[in-house]
Amino acid sequence: MVGPWRKSHGVIDLFLAFGAGFMLSVALLEVAPEAISQRADAPVFMLAGYLAVHLAQHVLVPHFHFGEETHRISPRQGLAALAGLLLHTFFDGVAIASGFLVSAHLGILLFLAVFLHKLPEGLTVSSLMLAGGQSRARALGAAGLLGLATVAGVLATHVAAPLAAHGLAISAGVTVYVAASNLVPELQSRRKRGMSVAFFGGAAAFFLTRALVAASGLGGP
Numbered sequence: 001m002v003g004p005w006r007k008s009h010g011v012i013d014l015f016l017a018f019g020a021g022f023m024l025s026v027a028l029l030e031v032a033p034e035a036i037s038q039r040a041d042a043p044v045f046m047l048a049g050y051l052a053v054h055l056a057q058h059v060l061v062p063h064f065h066f067g068e069e070t071h072r073i074s075p076r077q078g079l080a081a082l083a084g085l086l087l088h089t090f091f092d093g094v095a096i097a098s099g100f101l102v103s104a105h106l107g108i109l110l111f112l113a114v115f116l117h118k119l120p121e122g123l124t125v126s127s128l129m130l131a132g133g134q135s136r137a138r139a140l141g142a143a144g145l146l147g148l149a150t151v152a153g154v155l156a157t158h159v160a161a162p163l164a165a166h167g168l169a170i171s172a173g174v175t176v177y178v179a180a181s182n183l184v185p186e187l188q189s190r191r192k193r194g195m196s197v198a199f200f201g202g203a204a205a206f207f208l209t210r211a212l213v214a215a216s217g218l219g220g221p
Helices: 001-039 043-057 075-102 102-118 118-130 138-159 161-190 193-215
Strands: none
Touching: 001 043, 001 075, 001 102, 001 118, 001 161, 001 193, 043 075, 043 161, 075 102, 075 118, 075 138, 075 161, 102 118, 102 161, 102 193, 118 138, 138 161, 161 193
Protein backbone atom coordinates (compact mmCIF):
# COMPACT_ATOMS: atom_id res chain seq x y z
CA MET A 1 0.00 0.00 0.00
CA VAL A 2 2.87 2.37 0.63
CA GLY A 3 4.04 2.32 -3.00
CA PRO A 4 0.66 3.22 -4.60
CA TRP A 5 0.03 5.84 -1.88
CA ARG A 6 3.33 7.56 -2.56
CA LYS A 7 2.75 7.31 -6.30
CA SER A 8 -0.67 8.96 -5.98
CA HIS A 9 0.88 11.77 -3.95
CA GLY A 10 3.47 12.25 -6.67
CA VAL A 11 0.67 12.68 -9.21
CA ILE A 12 -1.05 15.22 -6.95
CA ASP A 13 2.23 17.12 -6.62
CA LEU A 14 2.44 17.33 -10.41
CA PHE A 15 -1.15 18.58 -10.57
CA LEU A 16 -0.28 21.22 -7.99
CA ALA A 17 2.72 22.46 -9.99
CA PHE A 18 1.04 22.24 -13.41
CA GLY A 19 -2.05 24.03 -12.07
CA ALA A 20 0.09 26.80 -10.58
CA GLY A 21 1.71 27.54 -13.95
CA PHE A 22 -1.60 27.45 -15.79
CA MET A 23 -3.46 29.56 -13.21
CA LEU A 24 -0.77 32.22 -13.03
CA SER A 25 -0.76 32.53 -16.81
CA VAL A 26 -4.55 32.82 -17.03
CA ALA A 27 -4.69 35.42 -14.25
CA LEU A 28 -1.91 37.66 -15.59
CA LEU A 29 -2.49 37.34 -19.34
CA GLU A 30 -6.28 36.99 -19.55
CA VAL A 31 -8.22 37.89 -16.43
CA ALA A 32 -6.34 40.96 -15.17
CA PRO A 33 -6.11 42.70 -18.58
CA GLU A 34 -9.80 42.04 -19.29
CA ALA A 35 -10.86 43.33 -15.87
CA ILE A 36 -8.80 46.51 -16.28
CA SER A 37 -10.23 47.10 -19.76
CA GLN A 38 -13.75 46.92 -18.33
CA ARG A 39 -13.33 49.11 -15.25
CA ALA A 40 -10.76 51.74 -14.26
CA ASP A 41 -11.07 50.72 -10.59
CA ALA A 42 -10.34 47.04 -11.32
CA PRO A 43 -6.85 47.08 -9.70
CA VAL A 44 -8.44 48.08 -6.38
CA PHE A 45 -10.69 45.02 -6.45
CA MET A 46 -7.84 42.81 -7.62
CA LEU A 47 -5.89 43.85 -4.55
CA ALA A 48 -8.99 43.32 -2.40
CA GLY A 49 -9.33 39.75 -3.69
CA TYR A 50 -5.65 39.05 -3.02
CA LEU A 51 -5.82 40.47 0.51
CA ALA A 52 -9.08 38.68 1.31
CA VAL A 53 -7.59 35.26 0.62
CA HIS A 54 -4.48 36.08 2.64
CA LEU A 55 -6.67 37.24 5.53
CA ALA A 56 -8.80 34.10 5.40
CA GLN A 57 -5.98 31.58 4.99
CA HIS A 58 -3.01 33.04 6.85
CA VAL A 59 -4.24 35.61 9.38
CA LEU A 60 -7.54 34.24 10.68
CA VAL A 61 -6.30 30.66 10.23
CA PRO A 62 -3.36 29.78 12.52
CA HIS A 63 -2.10 26.90 10.35
CA PHE A 64 -2.55 26.46 6.62
CA HIS A 65 -0.63 25.18 3.61
CA PHE A 66 -1.54 23.35 0.42
CA GLY A 67 -0.88 19.63 0.29
CA GLU A 68 -1.07 16.84 2.85
CA GLU A 69 -1.09 17.88 6.50
CA THR A 70 1.46 15.68 8.30
CA HIS A 71 1.22 17.22 11.80
CA ARG A 72 -1.50 16.96 14.39
CA ILE A 73 -3.66 20.10 14.66
CA SER A 74 -6.62 21.08 16.81
CA PRO A 75 -10.20 20.63 15.52
CA ARG A 76 -10.57 24.41 15.65
CA GLN A 77 -7.57 24.87 13.36
CA GLY A 78 -9.00 22.37 10.89
CA LEU A 79 -12.39 24.10 10.81
CA ALA A 80 -10.75 27.51 10.46
CA ALA A 81 -8.73 26.25 7.50
CA LEU A 82 -11.92 24.87 5.96
CA ALA A 83 -13.56 28.30 6.31
CA GLY A 84 -10.60 29.91 4.53
CA LEU A 85 -10.75 27.39 1.70
CA LEU A 86 -14.51 27.88 1.36
CA LEU A 87 -13.97 31.59 0.70
CA HIS A 88 -11.33 30.77 -1.89
CA THR A 89 -13.49 28.16 -3.64
CA PHE A 90 -16.50 30.49 -3.61
CA PHE A 91 -14.44 32.94 -5.66
CA ASP A 92 -13.38 30.07 -7.92
CA GLY A 93 -17.04 29.92 -8.89
CA VAL A 94 -17.22 33.70 -9.22
CA ALA A 95 -14.20 33.54 -11.55
CA ILE A 96 -15.79 30.93 -13.81
CA ALA A 97 -19.12 32.77 -14.01
CA SER A 98 -17.46 36.15 -14.53
CA GLY A 99 -15.33 34.70 -17.31
CA PHE A 100 -18.31 33.29 -19.19
CA LEU A 101 -20.11 36.63 -18.84
CA VAL A 102 -17.25 38.13 -20.87
CA SER A 103 -16.77 35.34 -23.43
CA ALA A 104 -16.77 31.57 -23.81
CA HIS A 105 -13.03 31.86 -24.48
CA LEU A 106 -12.28 33.37 -21.07
CA GLY A 107 -14.81 31.21 -19.27
CA ILE A 108 -13.25 27.99 -20.57
CA LEU A 109 -9.74 29.09 -19.61
CA LEU A 110 -10.87 29.99 -16.10
CA PHE A 111 -12.80 26.74 -15.75
CA LEU A 112 -9.66 24.78 -16.64
CA ALA A 113 -7.55 26.85 -14.23
CA VAL A 114 -9.98 26.10 -11.39
CA PHE A 115 -10.29 22.43 -12.33
CA LEU A 116 -6.52 21.85 -12.27
CA HIS A 117 -6.12 22.79 -8.60
CA LYS A 118 -9.21 20.97 -7.30
CA LEU A 119 -7.34 17.72 -6.68
CA PRO A 120 -4.64 19.31 -4.44
CA GLU A 121 -7.38 21.37 -2.80
CA GLY A 122 -9.39 18.25 -1.94
CA LEU A 123 -6.30 16.57 -0.50
CA THR A 124 -5.55 19.67 1.56
CA VAL A 125 -8.93 19.98 3.23
CA SER A 126 -9.33 16.22 3.78
CA SER A 127 -5.92 15.89 5.42
CA LEU A 128 -6.60 18.96 7.58
CA MET A 129 -9.83 17.40 8.83
CA LEU A 130 -8.10 14.11 9.59
CA ALA A 131 -5.19 15.87 11.31
CA GLY A 132 -7.75 17.72 13.42
CA GLY A 133 -9.26 14.46 14.68
CA GLN A 134 -12.29 14.39 12.37
CA SER A 135 -13.63 11.17 10.85
CA ARG A 136 -13.03 10.11 7.27
CA ALA A 137 -16.69 10.79 6.51
CA ARG A 138 -16.32 14.38 7.71
CA ALA A 139 -13.10 14.74 5.74
CA LEU A 140 -14.90 13.68 2.56
CA GLY A 141 -17.81 15.94 3.49
CA ALA A 142 -15.44 18.89 3.82
CA ALA A 143 -14.09 18.21 0.32
CA GLY A 144 -17.67 18.09 -0.94
CA LEU A 145 -18.37 21.46 0.67
CA LEU A 146 -15.59 22.99 -1.40
CA GLY A 147 -17.36 21.84 -4.55
CA LEU A 148 -20.66 23.27 -3.33
CA ALA A 149 -18.96 26.59 -2.50
CA THR A 150 -17.71 26.79 -6.09
CA VAL A 151 -21.24 26.20 -7.41
CA ALA A 152 -22.54 28.83 -4.97
CA GLY A 153 -20.02 31.32 -6.38
CA VAL A 154 -21.29 30.67 -9.91
CA LEU A 155 -24.92 31.16 -8.87
CA ALA A 156 -24.20 34.24 -6.74
CA THR A 157 -22.46 35.98 -9.64
CA HIS A 158 -25.63 35.77 -11.70
CA VAL A 159 -27.89 37.23 -9.01
CA ALA A 160 -25.66 39.70 -7.12
CA ALA A 161 -24.96 42.91 -9.05
CA PRO A 162 -21.71 43.76 -7.18
CA LEU A 163 -20.24 40.36 -8.04
CA ALA A 164 -21.29 40.69 -11.66
CA ALA A 165 -19.63 44.11 -11.81
CA HIS A 166 -16.44 43.38 -9.88
CA GLY A 167 -16.20 39.57 -9.92
CA LEU A 168 -13.62 39.39 -12.67
CA ALA A 169 -11.25 41.81 -10.92
CA ILE A 170 -11.68 40.11 -7.54
CA SER A 171 -11.11 36.74 -9.18
CA ALA A 172 -7.87 37.98 -10.75
CA GLY A 173 -6.51 38.84 -7.30
CA VAL A 174 -7.72 35.55 -5.81
CA THR A 175 -6.25 33.50 -8.66
CA VAL A 176 -2.88 35.25 -8.44
CA TYR A 177 -2.80 34.62 -4.69
CA VAL A 178 -3.65 30.92 -4.99
CA ALA A 179 -1.11 30.37 -7.76
CA ALA A 180 1.77 32.57 -6.60
CA SER A 181 1.36 32.65 -2.80
CA ASN A 182 -0.11 29.19 -2.13
CA LEU A 183 0.96 26.78 -4.85
CA VAL A 184 4.35 28.11 -5.97
CA PRO A 185 5.82 28.13 -2.41
CA GLU A 186 4.68 24.51 -2.03
CA LEU A 187 6.52 23.34 -5.13
CA GLN A 188 9.58 25.43 -4.17
CA SER A 189 9.71 23.85 -0.72
CA ARG A 190 9.64 20.30 -2.11
CA ARG A 191 12.46 20.88 -4.61
CA LYS A 192 11.42 18.12 -6.99
CA ARG A 193 12.67 18.57 -10.54
CA GLY A 194 9.52 17.00 -11.91
CA MET A 195 7.41 19.67 -10.23
CA SER A 196 9.48 22.44 -11.80
CA VAL A 197 9.00 20.86 -15.22
CA ALA A 198 5.25 20.57 -14.54
CA PHE A 199 5.08 24.23 -13.48
CA PHE A 200 6.63 25.47 -16.73
CA GLY A 201 4.55 22.91 -18.58
CA GLY A 202 1.41 24.44 -17.08
CA ALA A 203 2.42 27.88 -18.38
CA ALA A 204 3.15 26.42 -21.83
CA ALA A 205 -0.16 24.53 -21.79
CA PHE A 206 -1.98 27.83 -21.24
CA PHE A 207 -0.69 29.20 -24.55
CA LEU A 208 -1.58 25.98 -26.37
CA THR A 209 -5.04 25.87 -24.80
CA ARG A 210 -5.70 29.55 -25.57
CA ALA A 211 -4.78 28.94 -29.21
CA LEU A 212 -7.00 25.85 -29.43
CA VAL A 213 -9.97 27.61 -27.82
CA ALA A 214 -9.58 30.60 -30.16
CA ALA A 215 -9.28 28.28 -33.18
CA SER A 216 -12.49 26.51 -32.17
CA GLY A 217 -14.44 29.69 -32.90
CA LEU A 218 -15.52 30.33 -29.32
CA GLY A 219 -14.35 33.93 -29.45
CA GLY A 220 -11.12 35.67 -28.68
CA PRO A 221 -10.05 37.28 -25.40
